[in-house]
Every structure is written in structure tokens, then in C-alpha cells.
Amino acid sequence: MQIAPFSFKVPAVMLDIAFLRQNADAVRAAIKNKRVDLDLDALLSVDKERREALLEIEKKRARKNEIAQLIPKATKEERPTLIEEGKAVKVALEQLEPTMAETQKRFEDLMLRVPSLPRPEVPIGAGEEDNVEIRKVGTPPAFDFKAKDHVELMTLHGMVNWDGPRKYAGGRSYALMGTGALLELAVTRLAVDTLVERGLTMVIPPVMVKERAMTGTGFFPLGREEAYAITADELFLVGTSEVPLVSLHCDDTLDAASLPIRYAGISNCFRREAGAYGKDTKGLYRVHQFTKVEQVVFCMPDEEVAEKEHYQLLGNAEAILAKLEIPYRVAIACTGEIGLGQTRKHEVESWMPGRNDGKGAYNETHSCSTLGDFQSRRSNIRVRLPDGTLAYPYTLNNTAIASPRILIPLLENHQNADGSITLPKALVPYMNGVTVLKPKVV
């Protein structure tokens, strides 16, 4: 009787171990700059141990196979001797193999923690303050009245039931009501239409996935605390549709001609926000469940191609913000702020007048990343190149819209003195022609 392992066998690993051996210094720098908790030398020594053990086992196995082939041809007299030796080899292997398995496991655990190498243009830094602003687009509105934050506005409009859900669903829960719910549908549909028009294929993927999808996309093992687990079925709720979208091609060998593949996924996203207790508890900035339209691209493993795709994804998100008439800025994230697998990340921060004690602030609403072959290696996604060889395609992703967070700048920037909201023109058709949202008369 054996319990199914709650982990999957890693078919491929992050950076090629051969690359690690030959470029230890570059990897060490990435570990340091990305502030990853990993001892590369420990990994290299486990690797050495593993290869030595492997060599010994393979020698024994070779002999085992040799004996097995000799026995049928052997004479009656030779046979008992060979069988004896076969037994001895078998016993020796039975001793070596568990040790090998243990070493291999240690090796794989460490390999899953190896970061990808940041691109040269990524600024080296520790925290948010080291991100480098690239441009500001649009002008924050100057209100000649006391502006309300989104909590006040949404309450005024009856867009949210704040208290009910907290009683039966816990902290950071909410229910979008009336125009609040309609707005979420409107902005997500606007985002979807924008992306489809730009050639992305719409996907509605599963939001409950197996562990391998989480590991394959790089969210596990380090982000395990952040995911909701459905233990009875060994499934996890995804924090972004990036997980099922990338996993859509796990174990596939893609045809080079099929690239780039560009997906637009929509899903509910679930995050425990385990490291954020007490942070942003007021309002809808940080919640456990939200809706997100996400862009995911698979492209040829070529830095130039990837860069082009990256800026296209960024452009798509900016186009959506332009339609919503929300001022924003774009920053490139420093090494300390980009994830394990990301080689480059841009953050798009929307202007939220109610943040920073009503003085306003730019806060993240989009995150645009290139991951190189980090995810395709882990997910065993390959591409057959024209010359017949196999390679790992690059993956990229970017938010298109995440609600209700996006409702914060949307409502706050477009508010009027009387608490009404003038909807951006592009949104009007999605709200069935309504141009101004009036506060609910109580």
C-alpha cells in the first residue's frame, strides 16, 4: 500500500546544471542580487556527490545487465556462479539506490531554488525604492473639492457589501454589489476585447490545479504559503491564470512555426496574502479573491524576440489604462524586487488619489515579466527548432486588468464634487450607455 506522492518528479530543472557549473559566478551574482536564500556551493557539491554515486550505480547496473545476458547462454556448470554474482550485484544495488534517491531529491530541491539571471538592463537594488521610473503617462487630477477614497465612494454608491462577507468568509472578504459588480464585468470585458482585437486567444482555464503546475510555473516551492490548498483532492487554487495558461502546454513539444502563442486568460485569483498581515486591510487594494485578465506569451528562445513581445504586452496594458483614462507610471523593477524566474519586470502603477492619506500615490496595478526558459524548463515545454533540435521556449506575462484593484483608480480619478462618477468614454458601452454613476440616494 502506497500513498500517492504529493509532489511531482521534476522532469527538467531550472538553469541547466551544466550551465551552473560553468557560470557559477554569474549565478552567484543573481542569487545575491535577487536576494535568494540559496547556497550555490552546497548545490554544486550535492551535484558532484550525485554524479559520483550515479557513476558507481551505473557500473553496477552494467554488470547486472551483462550477467543477465550471459546466463541464458551459459553452460549448466557456469550458471550457478553467475546467478550468485547476479544476486550479489543486486544486493549491492539495493544498498546504493536509496542513498542515490536521497541525494537526487536534495539536488532537485536545491535546483528548484536557483533563480534565472536578470537581464543587463535590470537595475541592481534591494527594494521598491531602487526601482527605476521610466515614464509617467497622464496627469493626476487636481480636485477643487475634498476628494473621496474608493471606500467612501463605493459605500456611497452601494457598490460593496463590506461587513456581511467578513462574517461568513473571513477577513479581506467583500461582495461587489450593483454597479460595483457591473463595473467589474465592464472593465474585464473591455480588457478582453482589447486583447482579442490585438490578436490574443481568449482562454478560460481551470483555477484548481495540481502541484506540478504550481512548481512548473515557479510559484512553488518558495511561494507555497501564498496558495490555498484543497487537501482532499491534492489541488491548489491559482493566484493567477498565468499558472494554468503556461501549464496548458506542459510536456508539449511545440512546433517553431506555432510561436509566438499569445493567450489572454480570465480567472478568479486566490491569494492567502500570508506575508501581508495588517497591510492594506482597508478597502479593496489587497484581497484574497479577485478577478484578473492576464496575458501569457510563449515565444522563440531569443532575447530579441522576447524583448519585442515584452514591450508588446506592456503596450497592451497601457492601452487599456488609456481607455480607462487612468494616469499611470511605468517603472523597471530592480533585482531585489523581481521574482525567482523573472529576467526582467516592469511595473505599471496607476494613480490612486485616495492613497497616502489622501495625498495620492502611484500603486501597482500591472506587472509585466519575461521569464526566459525558467517556466518552460520546469514545465517541460519544448520547441522543435527548424534544424531539428529541441529548445526551451521563452515565456512572458503581464496583467491586462485586475479587479477590484483597478476600480480604485477608476473611481477615485473620475469622481466629481457631488460623489458622482463620470465614466471614461470607452467604458460607457460596457455599462449599457450609462455615462455618469450617481450616488445611491438613501
Place this chain on the structure above:
RNA sequence: GGAGAGCUGACCGAGUGGCCGAAGGUGCCUGAUUCGAAAUCAGGUGUAGUGAAAGCUACCAAGGGUUCGAAUCCCUUGCUCUCCGCCA
């Protein structure tokens, strides 16, 4: 949830203990033939680890067991299909 059938290489499909990393076919590649193509003929054609190389090792859904030796026998799990039940 109950009962049954199945899972072999890019695909189809053979294979009930050693001669099987795996017949045969299809597809694909190369060459011959052709003005060119089709047809035909010949050869080649999985992935990964390790090694300078020759080679060696692993992989027939996954994991475990039996055996000197497992694609082949046994157990467990997963997935697919069929029937029954339940159901938006």
C-alpha cells in the same frame, strides 16, 4: 459513487520472463530513379543522464514488489473510454 475495458516511440500497432529501446506500417529526412513530381527502391529517423570519445545507464502511464534477469508476472496510484447512478 458503482461495474468493466484500456494506457507501448510523431501516429497506428505487435509484443505473456532473457535474442526487446522494442517487429511491422504510416509519417518525416537523405540518396537513387525522373526534365520535375508521383510511384518505386535503398538508407536513416525517440528523449535524457554520464563521459574527451568509444561506450555505458535510464525511460514501453507513474510508483513499488517478485526475479540472476521485467514492456511482459503481482500490488498501488493516475489518466482515458464504456455502462449505471447523481447532477448545473
